[in-house]
Amino acid sequence: MTASSLKDIAAALRARTVSAVELATDSLARIEAGNPQLNAFITLDRDGALAAARAADARIAAGDNGPLVGIPLAHKDVFCTEGVLTTCGSKMLSNFVSPYDAHVVTLLKQAGTVMVGKANMDEFAMGSSNENSHFGPSRNPWNPDCVPGGSSGGSAAAVAAGMVPIATGTDTGGSVRQPAAFCGITGIKPTYGTVSRYGMVAYASSLDQGGAFARSAEDCALLLSAMMGHDPRDSTSLARAAEDCSRDLSKPLAGLRIGLPREFFAEGMEGDVRAAVDAALDEYRRLGASTVEISLPNARLAIPAYYVIAPAEASSNLSRFDGVRYGHRAADYTDLMDMYRRSRAEGFGAEVQRRILVGTYVLSHGYYDAYYIKAQKLRRLIANDFAAAFRQCDVIAGPTTPSVAYGLGEKTSDPVQMYLGDIYTVAVNLAGLPGLSHPAGFGKGGLPVGLQLIGDYFSEARLLGAAHQFQQATDWHRRTPPI
Amino acid sequence: MTLSVDEVRHIAKLARLELADGELTATQAKLNGIFGLIEEMQAVDTEGVEPMSHPQELAQRLRDDAVTESDRRRAYQAIAPQTEAGLYLVPKVIE
Numbered sequence: 001m002t003a004s005s006l007k008d009i010a011a012a013l014r015a016r017t018v019s020a021v022e023l024a025t026d027s028l029a030r031i032e033a034g035n036p037q038l039n040a041f042i043t044l045d046r047d048g049a050l051a052a053a054r055a056a057d058a059r060i061a062a063g064d065n066g067p068l069v070g071i072p073l074a075h076k077d078v079f080c081t082e083g084v085l086t087t088c089g090s091k092m093l094s095n096f097v098s099p100y101d102a103h104v105v106t107l108l109k110q111a112g113t114v115m116v117g118k119a120n121m122d123e124f125a126m127g128s129s130n131e132n133s134h135f136g137p138s139r140n141p142w143n144p145d146c147v148p149g150g151s152s153g154g155s156a157a158a159v160a161a162g163m164v165p166i167a168t169g170t171d172t173g174g175s176v177r178q179p180a181a182f183c184g185i186t187g188i189k190p191t192y193g194t195v196s197r198y199g200m201v202a203y204a205s206s207l208d209q210g211g212a213f214a215r216s217a218e219d220c221a222l223l224l225s226a227m228m229g230h231d232p233r234d235s236t237s238l239a240r241a242a243e244d245c246s247r248d249l250s251k252p253l254a255g256l257r258i259g260l261p262r263e264f265f266a267e268g269m270e271g272d273v274r275a276a277v278d279a280a281l282d283e284y285r286r287l288g289a290s291t292v293e294i295s296l297p298n299a300r301l302a303i304p305a306y307y308v309i310a311p312a313e314a315s316s317n318l319s320r321f322d323g324v325r326y327g328h329r330a331a332d333y334t335d336l337m338d339m340y341r342r343s344r345a346e347g348f349g350a351e352v353q354r355r356i357l358v359g360t361y362v363l364s365h366g367y368y369d370a371y372y373i374k375a376q377k378l379r380r381l382i383a384n385d386f387a388a389a390f391r392q393c394d395v396i397a398g399p400t401t402p403s404v405a406y407g408l409g410e411k412t413s414d415p416v417q418m419y420l421g422d423i424y425t426v427a428v429n430l431a432g433l434p435g436l437s438h439p440a441g442f443g444k445g446g447l448p449v450g451l452q453l454i455g456d457y458f459s460e461a462r463l464l465g466a467a468h469q470f471q472q473a474t475d476w477h478r479r480t481p482p483i
Numbered sequence: 484m485t486l487s488v489d490e491v492r493h494i495a496k497l498a499r500l501e502l503a504d505g506e507l508t509a510t511q512a513k514l515n516g517i518f519g520l521i522e523e524m525q526a527v528d529t530e531g532v533e534p535m536s537h538p539q540e541l542a543q544r545l546r547d548d549a550v551t552e553s554d555r556r557r558a559y560q561a562i563a564p565q566t567e568a569g570l571y572l573v574p575k576v577i578e
Binding site: 095096097099191192193206232235236238298300301303304305307308315319322323324325326327328329333334335336337338339340341342344345348353354356357358360361362364370371373374375376377378379380381383414415416419420430431432433 | 486490491494495496497498499500501502510513514516517518519520521522523524525527529532533534535536537538539541543544546555558559561562563564565571573574575576
């Protein structure tokens with residue numbers, strides 16, 4: 001049942017052929033069976049899940065027709081959950097129990113979802129493979145010797161393995177879309193400012209955005225609609241009316257103009273990914289969409305610009321971890337400075353420390369203009385490229401990743417190799433646009449390939465509608481992994 | 484651009500990170516690899532381009548100057564490494 005569509009689960013709940021308590025119990029049993037191999041969860045909340053499921057059953061008995069009532073879900077461990085551990089994949093927060101819920105957590109509780117646990121992730125959302133988690137890497141359900149992607153790797157692996165039908169994630173440079181692609185599921189990062197960052201542990205605040213995972217675009221639309229909305233507690237939350245992200249699901253593809261960036265269909269994309277992406281685009285054309293070549297001339301600068309801006313913001317955000325108010329404090333120290341330095345050195349993993357060091361350097365006296373301001377100028381050029389492209393097309397399509405999921409340990413020795421894998425996703429965050437990845441077939445080793453759709457600001461419903469039409473004609477999103 | 488070992492040590496100090504002497508050269512090599520990637524930016528002419536700090540370039544919202552938070556000191560201090568009498572404890576800083 002956890003691998004069924006939300007619509008089918010909701011119908012079964014209403015028909016009383018299954019209860020929310022049974023769904024939660026089933027989800028917990030699948031996690032207990034699969035987690036020793038996949039390590040998709042850091043924390044399980046059995047008691048909380050069963051209590052929430054009983055409350056959901058009462059709501060259903062009272063006639064509540066909400067689409068998410070009684071649906072089991074996983075939250076990425078970056079979202080604060082009152083009374084349940086929130087580690088952010090870090091030793092620094094390995095003992096942190098938040099005194100409050102993130103806004104997204106509150107909204108999804110109100111919607112009646114049943115949180116079964118907290119999903120594994122790269123430490124502080126910094127990583128593309130989930131190998132930077134203090135709690136060990138999550139693994140890809142299609143092949144446990146491969147990475148599930150990152151940083152929201154546990155969320156994607158949990159949905160792909162049928163442990164939960166939906167999960168939350170966050171996407172700062174591709175951390176929803178890339179693991180969705182690697183795990184063969186659908187994931188969407190909405191327009192910056194549409195999902196509140198309140199209670200979402202900060203990495204790079206001008207790029208961080210909550211997002212949704214599910215098997216299908218239809219289910220992503222239901223989850224994302226419940227996550228979006230204005231929140232005065234996030235100073236960058238946009239004051240917009242509630243959105244129904246499902247409103248374009250039945251809109252035909254005829255007339256849709258899909259832009260294909262010349263720079264994405266070039267050197268760098270591996271052959272198996274290219275073949276799957278080309279075949280998916282043929283399907284879009286067969287369904288009535290047209291394609292037009294476009295250009296994003298500054299796209300290649302997105303990685304260097306991102307790896308200045310994100311570490312700069314991270315070095316500032318992570319300065320709050322001082323061993324004083326919460327989080328890890330070293331056992332031995334000589335004075336206050338020594339306590340800070342040892343607590344942070346012990347609490348943060350290698351990649352987090354590297355990004356803090358890069359960020360500290362680019363913000364330091366004498367280098368600010370050469371790095372941080374320069375990167376912000378490139379950010380403007382990248383955003384301008386998208387604005388120009390959207391005068392020629394309605395959505396942009398291309399690969400989500402240059403390759404299918406790679407083996408564990410394959411890229412850990414060289415951070416730069418890991419960073420280059422973000423080539424198709426980071427520009428979207430720099431511009432603040434919505435982006436989605438949906439399954440588009442299989443490549444090398446029988447591993448999933450993702451197709452990325454990028455839309456103009458606030459076009460989430462359009463992106464989900466296009467993906468849904470594709471999914472009505474194909475069954476890639478219904479394929480299930482061996483685990 | 485390449486960072487010297489002394490520069491790495493200085494940045495670590497600014498970042499309040501203890502770096503053991505044994506880790507310095509390995510960290511230096513990885514940081515220099517990252518800066519090699521970042522340096523690609525310098526080849527682009529950005530003369531006259533306005534820096535973009537944020538996707539939605541809005542002014543910060545202001546709210547009324549009124550108390551909106553309740554007192555949750557006990558809950559917040561319950562998760563602190565060390566407190567006493569409602570205060571966070573740190574090593575002595577003033578002799």
